[in-house]
Every structure is written in C-alpha cells, then in structure tokens.
Amino acid sequence: MNSGQGYRLADRARYSSQTSTSALPKSADIVIIGGGIIGTLAAVYLANRIPGSSMCIIERDLSYTYASTVLSAGSLRVQYSIPENIYMSVESFKFLKDIGTHLQVEGDDPPDIQLIEKGFLFLAPEKMVPLITTYKGIHEKLGIPTEILQPSEIKERYPWLNLDDIVLGSYGCDYEAMFDPWAYLMCAKKKAQSMGVRYIEAEVKGMERNGNRIDNVSVVTTQGERATINCGSVINAAGAWSSGVAKLAGIGAEGAPPDLKTPLPVEPFARYGYVFECRDGPVDTPAVVVDGVTGVAFRRETSGLFAASAIQASRKFYYLMRSGKDKDSSKLEVDYDFFDEGVWPGLATRCDAFNGLKLVSAWAGYYEINTLDNNAIIGPHPAIPNFYFSTGYSGHGLQHSPAAGRAISELILDGKFTTMDLSKFSFDRIIRNEPYKELAMI
Structure with missing residues (x-):
C-alpha cells in the first residue's frame, strides 16, 4: 500500500548523491542512527529547539531501497486500543x-505529501465484537469520534462489500488519512538538512562506552572511509535493525553485565504489499478496509488500481513471519505464492469484482516488530542515560513519527515528557518483562 512507489525508484540515485558526504565530522552533539522518518523527525524537532547544535544522522542506504518508511502503507489511523497510541495518532494527524x-x-515550494483525509473501516466477526466495543469506549472517553456500524449500515455506504460473515464495523470519523510516504520522508529530510543536520551514508561498527555513557560512535562509509564521532547523545532509530545497534552499545550483547543483559526485543519480519488492477472494482472506498475475518487489508490507490497486504492479527501474517525468509534485506524477495494462497482468496470473498483482478506489481519490506508487546520503545536505557531508543513501532512508526520526534526531543532536552506522557513505552518495561500490549494491529 504505497502510493509513492513510481517516482521514488526514479529519484533514488539523485537523492543519494545529494546527501552522501565525504567530510566526516569528528564530533556531534547528537548522533542519530537511522535516517528514516523516525530519525529524521527527531532531528527536526531537536534542531528547532537547539538551533546551531551539531547533529548528524547515520544511514547505511540513502537510496532507502529497503527502508520501512518508504515501503509502508502511507496511512494514519486513530483506531487503537491504548490511549498513548491514540494520542500519538491525533498529534501526528495535526502535524501532517x-x-x-x-x-x-x-x-521552496510548499511541502506536499498528497494527504487525503479518509477513515479506516474495520470489519469484525463475532469473536471481535468485545474488542471493537471496548475500543469504542476508550475512544469516547478520549473524545475521539468513531462509529460502530451494523452490517446494514456498512452495506448502505459500501454496497460492493459482501458482509454475510461480518457482525460489526468500526469507522474512524476523524484523524485518519492516506499520504505518500516517500514524499513525506523527502520533505522531512530536506527540512532537517536546511537546519544544519548532516546525513552520512555509513554503517555503525562500534560504540565506546565510558562508565555509563556512550562517548563515541565508529562508522564506515559506503566508500570505505572510517571515522570515530565523539557525541553527547545517541538515538537508536534504526528500525528493524535497531537490536543490532543496541548490541554495539553493549545492550544484550554476549557477556553483558546484569544491567545490560536484557536485549532489545525488536526483530525484522518480512511483509509484502501487492498492487492489483481491477477495472470493475469499487470507486467509493474507505482509506483502508481491515478485514478481521479474512486477515487481509486493502485500499484503492488510483483509478482501477488497488493495494493489499496481510494484517498482523491474522494467521496469514504469522505464517509470513515464520516462512523462513532470509532476514538479510539484500536477499528479501516478494512471495507471489503468498498472494495467490493467502491474500487473493480474502479479497475475492469480500468483493465479487476482485475475483477478476490482475496482479501488476509487488514489493517486499520489513516490519520492526517489538516481540514483547507490539508497541514503541521510547526513551533512554536506564544504565546508559545518553543512549536513547525510538524504535519497535511494529508497523505504526510512519504514522506516529511526528509525535515520536517530539517525545524524544523532550526527553533529551527537558529530561521528561512534557506534551504527552509516554512513560509506559520506556525500556524499563522490557527489563521487567511487563508487556503493554497494543491489540489493534494491522
């Protein structure tokens, strides 16, 4: 589900050449590891508050070929099960x-991310009704407008949907939208660079710790140049690869002392997006239809084109996670059999016209899954107070990136959350093995 795929591929080389740098800094106030939208917006918020500070972003691939940001669905929803994720969606929607x-x-011209305000439609079987009604109660308490719809009401709005096995629907009336993830990242990156943030195409190879602080970060560029960057703070925003970055800081590494022995529980899991043509397909659609029966999510892209993927709450997604695909991004390939066996049947069940669809393209990427509870990890490591996490978003990092950027900037500059309390997302819960679960996963 990615509306920016076409021109993103054409522009990769140009953007990469513009942002690679050979003059490596010897020091930086803040080093951010990961140049996707999470790291980039953290830099924007920090640079806004401390203009003139030295800040660099280490990104191993500035073409973003396998980056989760640009291979994401490009959508935002407020229909979550816990207040923190709901609040982050609202703040991020306002930002976008x-x-x-x-x-x-x-x-420059005004930034344009092709934002289209539309709600998500969740379709629920009998077993999901308690969850849907619970979410509705949380939304009402927080003042978030969502609708509970009977099948007859859904059918009136979207007559093309087959609803024989659906008991309830939930529709987001506000704070939900679709947008172009590539355009969004490029706008944010350009803003960061205009504020003096440096992007370095390199891989982090090590960190030196002095007592309870990270003193420096060692990198090797794509041209083979080596450098050691002294730093005041480090932000781990490496997404699906953030567990390996944490180990470089000694967190969860072999032989780690007791205060560092708990590893970061973030792993890369393959996800596939499929674009198909259906000229007789529906025109008036929600932003995304999330099907709790078939385990498929889909949306209309442009005239006659649609995109679909498996949702995390389905057996199909967990088959996908355990399918034995190599976690080396350079070897990640689309599983076309998975579309035929796991996605297309669900699409055809929900919409008759999809029986005649034609698959036209597909892409493969990674979710950064927090295997403890499918929620973000935001804040410092308790034993290394200048090493910060902003990772583990489990599929909703793109949509929560503005709120995440603000939050991490507050922790670094104010020592606490000041806009919204996200303390339940701290690394402390990982150490205590106390999950704070998000149940409304896509």
Whole structure:
C-alpha cells in the first residue's frame, strides 16, 4: 500500500548523491542512527529547539531501497486500543495536516505529501465484537469520534462489500488519512538538512562506552572511509535493525553485565504489499478496509488500481513471519505464492469484482516488530542515560513519527515528557518483562 512507489525508484540515485558526504565530522552533539522518518523527525524537532547544535544522522542506504518508511502503507489511523497510541495518532494527524508550517523550507515550494483525509473501516466477526466495543469506549472517553456500524449500515455506504460473515464495523470519523510516504520522508529530510543536520551514508561498527555513557560512535562509509564521532547523545532509530545497534552499545550483547543483559526485543519480519488492477472494482472506498475475518487489508490507490497486504492479527501474517525468509534485506524477495494462497482468496470473498483482478506489481519490506508487546520503545536505557531508543513501532512508526520526534526531543532536552506522557513505552518495561500490549494491529 504505497502510493509513492513510481517516482521514488526514479529519484533514488539523485537523492543519494545529494546527501552522501565525504567530510566526516569528528564530533556531534547528537548522533542519530537511522535516517528514516523516525530519525529524521527527531532531528527536526531537536534542531528547532537547539538551533546551531551539531547533529548528524547515520544511514547505511540513502537510496532507502529497503527502508520501512518508504515501503509502508502511507496511512494514519486513530483506531487503537491504548490511549498513548491514540494520542500519538491525533498529534501526528495535526502535524501532517499542517505540514507546511512544520516542514516548509524557505524559498521552496510548499511541502506536499498528497494527504487525503479518509477513515479506516474495520470489519469484525463475532469473536471481535468485545474488542471493537471496548475500543469504542476508550475512544469516547478520549473524545475521539468513531462509529460502530451494523452490517446494514456498512452495506448502505459500501454496497460492493459482501458482509454475510461480518457482525460489526468500526469507522474512524476523524484523524485518519492516506499520504505518500516517500514524499513525506523527502520533505522531512530536506527540512532537517536546511537546519544544519548532516546525513552520512555509513554503517555503525562500534560504540565506546565510558562508565555509563556512550562517548563515541565508529562508522564506515559506503566508500570505505572510517571515522570515530565523539557525541553527547545517541538515538537508536534504526528500525528493524535497531537490536543490532543496541548490541554495539553493549545492550544484550554476549557477556553483558546484569544491567545490560536484557536485549532489545525488536526483530525484522518480512511483509509484502501487492498492487492489483481491477477495472470493475469499487470507486467509493474507505482509506483502508481491515478485514478481521479474512486477515487481509486493502485500499484503492488510483483509478482501477488497488493495494493489499496481510494484517498482523491474522494467521496469514504469522505464517509470513515464520516462512523462513532470509532476514538479510539484500536477499528479501516478494512471495507471489503468498498472494495467490493467502491474500487473493480474502479479497475475492469480500468483493465479487476482485475475483477478476490482475496482479501488476509487488514489493517486499520489513516490519520492526517489538516481540514483547507490539508497541514503541521510547526513551533512554536506564544504565546508559545518553543512549536513547525510538524504535519497535511494529508497523505504526510512519504514522506516529511526528509525535515520536517530539517525545524524544523532550526527553533529551527537558529530561521528561512534557506534551504527552509516554512513560509506559520506556525500556524499563522490557527489563521487567511487563508487556503493554497494543491489540489493534494491522
């Protein structure tokens, strides 16, 4: 589900050449590991508050070929099960709707991420009714407008849906949308660079710890140049690869002392997106239809084109996670059999016209799954107070990136959350093995 795929591929080489740098800094106030949207917006928020500070982002592939950001669904929803994720969605929606204020670069055209405000439609079988009604109660308490719809009401709005096995629907009335993830990342990156943030195409190879602090980060560029960057703080925003970055800081590494022995429980899991043509397909659609029976999510892209994938709550997704695919991103390939066996049948069940669809393209990427509870990990490691996590978003990092960027900037500069309390997302719960689960996963 990615509306930016076409021109993203054409522009990769150009953007990579513009942002690679050979003059490596010897020091930086803040080093951010991971140049996707999470790391980039952290830099934007920090640079806004401490202009003139030295900040660099280490990204191993500035073409973003396998980056989760640009291979994501490009959508935002408020229909979550815990208050923190709901609040993050609301704040992020407001940021995206007013993106010109936040990411405008002087002298440039206004940023355009092709934002389309539309709600998600969740379709629930009998077993999901308690969850849907519980979510509704949470939303009402927080003042978030969502609708519980009977099958007859859904059918009136979307007559093309087959609903014989559906008991309830849930529709987001506000704070939900679709947008172009590539355009979003490029706007944010350009803003960060205009504020003095340096992007370095390199891989982190090590970190030196002095007592309870990270003193420096060692990198090797794609050209083979080596450098050691002294730093005041480090942010681990490496997404699906953030567990390996944590080990470089000694967290969860072999022989780690007791205060560092708990590893970061973030792993890369393969996900596939499929684009198909269906000229007789529906025109008036929600932003995304999330099917709790078939385990498939789909949306309309452009005239006659649709995108689909398996949802995390389904058996299909867990088959996908355990399918034995190599976790080396350079070897990740689309599983076309999975579409035929696991996705297409669900699409055809829900919409008759999809029986005649034609698969036209597909892509493969990674979710950064927090295997403890499918939720973000935001904040410092308790034993290394200048090493910060912003990772583990488990499929909702892109949509929560503005709120995440603000949150990590507050922790670094204020020592606490000041806008919204996200303390339940701290690494402390990982050490205590106390999950704080998000149940409404896609």
